[in-house]
Amino acid sequence: MRELTHEFATDAASAVATVTADPDACYVAGGSNLVDHLKLGIATPSRLVDVGRLPLDTITDLPGGGLRVGATVRNSDLAAHPVVRERYAAVSRALLAGASGQIRNQATTAGNLLQRTRCVYFQDATTPCNKREPGSGCSALEGYGRYNAVLGQSSACVATHPSDLAVALAAVDAVVVVLGADGERRVPLGELHRLPDDEPERDTTLAHGELVTAVELPPQPDGIRSTYVKTRDRASYAFALVSVAAALRTEQGRVTDVRIVWGGVAHRPWRADVAERALVGEPLGGEAIRAAVDAELEAARTTDETAYKLPLVRRATALALTQLSTRDEEALA
Numbered sequence: 001m002r003e004l005t006h007e008f009a010t011d012a013a014s015a016v017a018t019v020t021a022d023p024d025a026c027y028v029a030g031g032s033n034l035v036d037h038l039k040l041g042i043a044t045p046s047r048l049v050d051v052g053r054l055p056l057d058t059i060t061d062l063p064g065g066g067l068r069v070g071a072t073v074r075n076s077d078l079a080a081h082p083v084v085r086e087r088y089a090a091v092s093r094a095l096l097a098g099a100s101g102q103i104r105n106q107a108t109t110a111g112n113l114l115q116r117t118r119c120v121y122f123q124d125a126t127t128p129c130n131k132r133e134p135g136s137g138c139s140a141l142e143g144y145g146r147y148n149a150v151l152g153q154s155s156a157c158v159a160t161h162p163s164d165l166a167v168a169l170a171a172v173d174a175v176v177v178v179l180g181a182d183g184e185r186r187v188p189l190g191e192l193h194r195l196p197d198d199e200p201e202r203d204t205t206l207a208h209g210e211l212v213t214a215v216e217l218p219p220q221p222d223g224i225r226s227t228y229v230k231t232r233d234r235a236s237y238a239f240a241l242v243s244v245a246a247a248l249r250t251e252q253g254r255v256t257d258v259r260i261v262w263g264g265v266a267h268r269p270w271r272a273d274v275a276e277r278a279l280v281g282e283p284l285g286g287e288a289i290r291a292a293v294d295a296e297l298e299a300a301r302t303t304d305e306t307a308y309k310l311p312l313v314r315r316a317t318a319l320a321l322t323q324l325s326t327r328d329e330e331a332l333a
């Protein structure tokens with residue numbers, strides 16, 4: 001049996017020093033992802049540094065507008081925060097569309113962003129998986145493929161990123177605050193996760209030992225509204241097949257600002273910037289949305305098992321943008 005120690009961090013800087021110095025150490029927060037991986041034998045640290053008691057559990061106003069969300073704020077508390085519900089609706093909706101009430105009470109903001117893929121082969125230590133064991137091969141290429149990526153995948157990995165929160169935070173241009181051995185740095189959410197390329201074992205652009213201390217939500221432009229549409233096999237307690245976080249502002253019927261981010265389609269939240277550029281300045285109608293989404297999907301590569309994701313992402317995007325443009329309060333409630 002492998003020995004495992006567990007210690008509570010008393011301050012962020014010493015937690016960073018401890019984990020940075022020990023390649024076998026890692027952080028644990030709510031534990032709802034990591035503890036599963038310990039049980040499955042697919043995470044094998046010898047030292048857990050628990051950040052759950054650090055004073056990083058508050059949501060505060062930023063000078064100049066916006067919110068600073070501490071890394072250990074629970075998913076339930078973030079979803080219920082009145083300013084998040086009102087000004088960052090996509091974030092609140094994404095959280096409430098994820099997991100279950102009990103898990104949301106346990107799961108933290110940083111832990112959610114840094115959870116690992118749900119690819120069945122990654123979670124099964126008896127199968128080859130380049131993400132779990134670099135160089136061993138990718139069982140998903142020839143195996144069960146319904147959840148696989150259709151954008152940005154590589155021959156080494158076709159896994160998708162599972163976090164609903166990450167998709168919504170990308171749509172509101174959130175910034176992740178990270179503390180490392182050399183001090184603090186700020187990472188735009190869209191640059192936190194990476195595509196697999198030939199190093200799928202690296203999910204993010206964080207170095208070993210870097211601690212997420214907060215996520216900042218910048219003030220949103222006047223008149224912009226956001227939402228989150230998630231499609232899944234069951235009405236609750238299921239990961240996204242495809243999801244869409246969208247934010248929209250229109251003036252005199254034309255799009256002046258739009259953000260579209262897709263979940264369930266790639267190894268990271270997928271910012272549909274080709275589609276966004278196609279829509280800005282245009283009247284928002286079904287044909288314009290279809291053309292914009294199709295322009296983005298030109299880069300997609302599907303199999304028989306994943307081809308269904310393309311019509312799903314078209315319809316989910318159209319639904320999200322239409323709800324926002326018609327300001328249908330009932331649909332958005």
Ligand SMILES: Cc1cc2nc3c(=O)[nH]c(=O)nc-3n(C[C@H](O)[C@H](O)[C@H](O)COP(=O)(O)OP(=O)(O)OC[C@H]3O[C@@H](n4cnc5c(N)ncnc54)[C@H](O)[C@@H]3O)c2cc1C
Pocket residue numbers: 026027028029030031032033034035051071097098099100103106107108109110111112113114115116162163164165210211212213237238239240
């Ligand atoms: C049955 C089930 C269903 C689920 N359904 C969904 C769903 O539909 N949508 C969804 O988005 N999620 C879903 N989840 C995932 C769940 O949301 C995550 O397990 C949870 O958000 C992880 O947060 P945590 O605090 O428990 O992380 P932990 O398990 O503590 O940590 C996760 C990872 O983050 C690292 N970490 C934690 N905090 C920090 C930090 N501050 N800095 C650096 N690294 C850190 C840890 O080292 C670990 O690698 C589901 C989980 C379960 C078990």
